[in-house]
Amino acid sequence: MKYEADPEDVEPISAPQAAGGEAVLRGKATINDVARLAKVSKKTVSRVINESPFVKQKTRDTIKAVIAELGFTPDPQARALARRKSFLVGLVYDNPSPQYVVNIQRGILDALEGTDFQLVLHPCDRSKLDHVARIQSFIQQHKPFGLILPPSVSEDEPLALALNEADVDYVRIASVELDTPSRMIRTLDGDGGAAAGRHLADLGHRNIAHIHGPLSFRSTHERRAGFERALAEAGLVLRPEMAVEGGYTFEGGVVAAELLLAQPNPPQAIFAGNDEMATGAYVAVRRAGFRIPEDISIVGFDDTPIAGRLWPALTTVRLPIREMGSAAATLLLQTADGVTTKKLITFSPEIIVRGSTAAPGTP
Amino acid sequence: MKYEADPEDVEPISAPQAAGGEAVLRGKATINDVARLAKVSKKTVSRVINESPFVKQKTRDTIKAVIAELGFTPDPQARALARRKSFLVGLVYDNPSPQYVVNIQRGILDALEGTDFQLVLHPCDRSKLDHVARIQSFIQQHKPFGLILPPSVSEDEPLALALNEADVDYVRIASVELDTPSRMIRTLDGDGGAAAGRHLADLGHRNIAHIHGPLSFRSTHERRAGFERALAEAGLVLRPEMAVEGGYTFEGGVVAAELLLAQPNPPQAIFAGNDEMATGAYVAVRRAGFRIPEDISIVGFDDTPIAGRLWPALTTVRLPIREMGSAAATLLLQTADGVTTKKLITFSPEIIVRGSTAAPGTP
């Protein structure tokens, strides 16, 4: 039986703009309005919205025309309710670096632009006991379409396990293959560390130190391993007393560098595991009365904006963080299209040589 | 008529954890489950959830007990659909400084923690023609509970006008009273500028320059006005050629400072309208071969993290950005409680003296 809406029913709906005399954008069109005007059931409209292949081309065209005419957009809340899945993409993060976080956000937003999805922020604290439970309850309540986990949450295996149980999709951003399999964005931090080591060795430095991040971060180990590999290729070794932890923070960097400089045979060059710590090293080096890069060369990692703002500008290893965020979101949304081709996207870092490194003995 | 659910109906629901044998957290309880167990209608449960005063204390207690037992939490999507209002708080921003943005986010998240609300990010671009239309369509689609507008979107009067028409609540963060009335967080940027001017004048500087932000930002004018006021109180004037625009960016700061230093009678001190530009000034001053603070003193504004990371650390004016974000969210949520007491919260800046300023003639 065909849908036989009589003209009276149709008329007043066809002009949502004009309705009500005053109101112009008020009262959005709903799927019912579209169905009535297109003379089909709302279910068929629903099929068109969701790009179901089981709709005749002609019907589809008619409906699309009506949708366009009415400026109809499906209501995310209603869809979420019916599907038991919202249109939210959660960014679950605990990264201490604001720069990192902002760039990841930007990348995700780039990818989400134009889609129906919205980015919601969900900071967390891995040291809290109910850390995983909180995220679970967030998922249960808000039924996010998916989650994006940058480091170091991405390395949280108990969390990943819990997520696999829960009804969410997620993409992790990390520097290594992780135990729990999942789609992920992988960064070759080791190569970055190697690039830093090679750069310093090529400049002629022999006495090189390293300030690394917390041991609980996988990237700490990756970066250091790559760095040591490059040194080895140049016939150098990283002596144990030349490797100090700086917690990935500015203050940690200051303290770590002070420790290094206080040694009987202080380093000519320092590779810091991130820009924050490199910035801290700048301060310590200056306090100790040394010049950068004449007396001591410094290399960072991340290429956050501060790198270009220091004096001299910091030589550092860049990871395309924004692009990574974008790729993560894209990977997540694939599922929405039913296409799940790629499961892993790899990004390589690149060294950006600026003013904080020079050959030893530069006047 | 009482609700007479017979035990059989009640039993299987009472243990959502146990249901299904395997599943533990699956299948959240709904308002219907609560209603059945508490032997009341779902509407009454709804009243309790929404803290309606028209529920007898005893009934309320019973229902609350059941809610606790079941671990029931209302479904945000369903509520949103029925109320035509979601539980999202939108941060609409275009601020170029990541630091600012992150801190505002943190503040908002602080205030939202423990509530049903979620923060969604909505960056925008005021230079786009459909700028306002985009935000309108975001509102129409996602029906956010409210919006928070930091500068410079907060100063966008056409947007504010459109927002008043639309069905959203919003709080603006700005440095001045704005034409369109609305709840807002106000910062006394003028006082901050004055503090900077006073500090430099007190140190004994007479030849002081200013690098200001874009003229389209109200804060630019506020900060400058306060600065000039303080100079006047010290019997000084800001000569026109000593005021240059730096666009609130690092690069702009570099160029502006170069312009100032190239003048026949270069300044002994520079007050930059924000930390980004102050950082740019550091670079220009060094390139020109001057020392900070011995030859030239520099003051910034905002106290972003970079201020403490520079060498020497930057003397700057601090605005409690995180607290401001938190206050903005709190102001917004008042409506949720029906309590709408405050409409304006004012924050005063404070000068943080660090190493980038000294009396002229310091060796």
Added chain:
DNA sequence: ATTAGGATTGACACCGGTGACATTTTCGAA
């Protein structure tokens, strides 16, 4: 011309709440 089987489309309940309004209680005043 018929007919089977896939291609389309529709009917209807339901997702989990809330709004408007009706009905039942409750309790102080008469």
Added chain:
DNA sequence: TTCGAAAATGTCACCGGTGTCAATCCTAAT
């Protein structure tokens, strides 16, 4: 004890979509 208004609670439709499954429409094969 009785009555009426206020207090408390319930009924039922609806918010705007989607899932399930049944019904109808086609098309090629018989």
